[in-house]
Amino acid sequence: MQTKSANPRWLALKALMLVIGQGRSLDSAADAVLADSTGLEARNLSLYQELLRGTCRWFLALQLILKPYLRKSFKSKDRDLEVILLIGLYQILLMRVDDHAAVNETVKLAQLQHKHWAKGLVNGILRQVIRDEVVIEAAHHAASYPQWMQQRISQDWPQHYAQILEAGNSRAPLTLRVDIRQRSVESIIQSLQNQGVTAARHEVVESAIVLDRACDVTRLDEFSAGLVSVQDAAAQLAVGLLDCRSKMRVLDACAAPGGKTAHLLQLVDDLDLIALDQDASRLQRVNQNLLRIDRHASLVCGDATAPEHWYEGSEFDRILADLPCSGSGVVRRHPDIKLLRRASDIAQLVDTQQRILVALWPLLKPGGLMLYSTCSIYKDENERQIEWFVKKHDNCVERPLDSVQWGEQRPWGRQILPGLYNMDGFFYACLQKVTADKM
Ligand SMILES: C[S@@+](CC[C@H](N)C(=O)[O-])C[C@H]1O[C@@H](n2cnc3c(N)ncnc32)[C@H](O)[C@@H]1O
Known part of the structure; x- marks a missing residue:
């Protein structure tokens, strides 16, 4: 029995x-x-x-x-x-x-x-x-969303309301990122096929393959060898927007569990990269990810709102600010968001995001780029946040992401709504520091 x-x-x-x-x-x-x-x-x-x-x-x-x-x-x-x-x-x-x-x-x-x-x-x-x-x-x-979420989504996206709710109730695919500097997407798809796993190239994201059904990826040879990593296609779009080049000094400000840290180093392996996170146990996962893909970053446990405790004074060429958010774009992966998040969390998150952005800005070199990203679809966390920030800093301009083939250009930043090309909901804005900060 x-x-x-x-x-x-x-x-x-x-x-x-x-x-x-x-x-x-x-x-x-x-x-x-x-x-x-x-x-x-x-x-x-x-x-x-x-x-x-x-x-x-x-x-x-x-x-x-x-x-x-x-x-x-x-x-x-x-x-x-x-x-x-x-x-x-x-x-x-x-x-x-x-x-x-x-x-x-x-x-x-x-x-x-x-x-x-x-x-x-x-x-x-x-x-x-x-x-x-x-x-x-x-x-x-x-009815499967709390009322406050229904209201927020319908206020922010009245024309996409039903589609967003449905996408959030769908089963998320298992998507892998291929290290395309090491192996072609086709060869990985073929090799997975030989192991009995069917996968297909993603429609718009070059490095992404989507598995037909979930499997234990840790058993795949390509996973242990660091050739594939689990990451939604929308999340795979972030790092390319930062335009990193050899030997640049880069801060990944909210790095854990390290999906984007690993991606940064797979694209440019000689970055001088600091991966910061305030959660020591989550930072361990960054370490495990980097060991698996055989790349190196300096891991720092610290609070992005308080650089005085960890910043050593050498400015960054690039900053990735993939900030804590409501997760409203990834409800299909984390359906507990509908049960555990409260309406009052959003204002707190907006405040934390602002404090992180303001604290990180002085760490960026003149001419440098900061990429702001969230897996949220709420305008308060996204386009309104960027509008607020750019208006507050006269040496900050937004670089429009208009050469890409995905998402919707917003007044500030670019938004992917959940379900577009079967991706998670994500938001990106690329900010450039045009002149040095005033002392
Ligand atoms: C959206 S997750 C980052 C995901 C990560 N960039 C990736 O691609 O795997 C946000 C992270 O921010 C961290 N975090 C939240 N507040 C922070 C703060 N004040 N300083 C540093 N890290 C923070 C959380 O611990 C969490 O790991």
């Missing part, structure tokens, strides 16, 4: 409870629960991931569907029962699990949680939903 810790549904429940109950991020909850499990065979591992991510993605809409079937809301000690029912609904409404199996397996979860008294309740509600022939409708896309 399958034990609890090898049951993908029970493990998904456990991870979701960490997200809902403790505010843990989905990725860290997923990893923590897996680490505690007795190990899942490949089929169950993908079922676990699908149940966990899918239920999280549709959580708020499923709650709405469930509501009329409940006589009263669950007490906080029975929150697990609500989550059990949502996992059941996800299987019935959004997966191709046989109804009978979905109901039985969900009832079993109540039993595994030692809530035998609730077996009839879970069974009755799910059977009623099936009898009622409930289906997911277009309006459920919006």
Whole structure:
């Protein structure tokens, strides 16, 4: 008989409870629960991931569907029962699990949680939903976002509103960045094919290949050899915009986990590169990434808003400011954003971004470039932020990114909305320091 810790549904429940109950991020909850499990065979591992991510993605809409079937809301000690029912609904409404199996397996979860008294309740509600022939409708896309997110997206992007919500509810592809200075994209695609992994060249991003289905990339020879790295196609566009050349002194100001640090060094391997991040444990991941691709940067643990603690006084030719943001462009990869972020976070993030930009600007050489990027689609974090910054600094001009083939040129900066060429949502603005700072 399958034990609890090898049951993908029970493990998904456990991870979701960490997200809902403790505010843990989905990725860290997923990893923590897996680490505690007795190990899942490949089929169950993908079922676990699908149940966990899918239920999280549709959580708020499923709650709405469930509501009329409940006589009263669950007490906080029975929150697990609500989550059990949502996992059941996800299987019935959004997966191709046989109804009978979905109901039985969900009832079993109540039993595994030692809530035998609730077996009839879970069974009755799910059977009623099936009898009622409930289906997911277009309006459920919006219902799976908190109201404040719906409002912000519709204010910022009224004409793209439905498309953005849908894109955020889609499953993100697994996209790899190929080190195209070492190997051609075609040869990598062929080599992956030989290992049973089907992939195709991305439509617009030269270095990107998109896998047909997710797989454990760490097992691929090309990954261990540093020839491919996991990175969304939109994120792969950043580094090319910085126009780095041999021996330049470059600051990657918010570097962890090092996706763009690695990309910078794969494009120009003799950069004098400082990778800064304030989170020491995340900085470890930059180190691991650089070891894997066999490149070097100086890793510095420090706060970008307070350079006086780490800056050694030699100005940079280039600064990459890939700043902390709301993640509103990557909701499809991180559906927990819909459950964990609060409306009030945005003003705080905007403030942090401003403080980082203002603190970094004096570190840039006259003539130097700073690339501002976020994986957000909110205008406050993007175009309004750049407008504010450029107007505040009379030695700063924006270099329009109008020679590229992707995204939308905005009054300030360039925006990719989620789903465009199957990419994450991203924003970029390239700023040039035209004269020295006034003393
Ligand atoms: C969007 S992530 C960066 C992703 C990274 N550039 C990449 O491509 O892999 C933002 C990073 O900023 C870091 N961070 C947030 N506030 C910071 C600050 N004040 N100083 C330095 N790093 C900060 C976070 O720890 C996080 O690792």
